[in-house]
Amino acid sequence: MLDDLKHYKKVVGVKQSTKAIENGIVAKVFIAKDCEQRVVRGIIELCEKQSLPITYVDSMKQLGKACGIEVEAAVACILK
Template sequence: MLDDLKHCKKAVGVKQSTKAVENGVASSVIIARDCEQRVVRGIIELCENKSVPITYVDSMKQLGKACGIDVDAAVACIFK
């Protein structure tokens, strides 16, 4: 899944990913295990309510790199 992130249509970050899930355009959400739980608690609940699958990766650094950005990322989502 991480290899696909660089080349697919996506949103990076908690706010952008939350908007995508709320609008029904996210097919899946990726969350870094090492981010603060208070930051991602809301999107986890939203994904559970909207039946959007969540995939976890080991680190924010790994997720940011997979998204093709130069900073760490706590959350990303892939569009339908």
């Protein structure tokens, strides 16, 4: 499932993900389990409102690596 992040158009990070979800262009959301809940609470609420599937990833480091970046990531989204 994380391989999808390498093959499809995506956005990474809380701000970009929030904008993409609000604009209705997201197909799937990935959230790191070890990120602070206050950081992703708004994204989780948006996903629930729009019935978007959320996949939880073990760590921010793992999510960042799956996105092809060298830093940790709390959230990433695959775009439609």
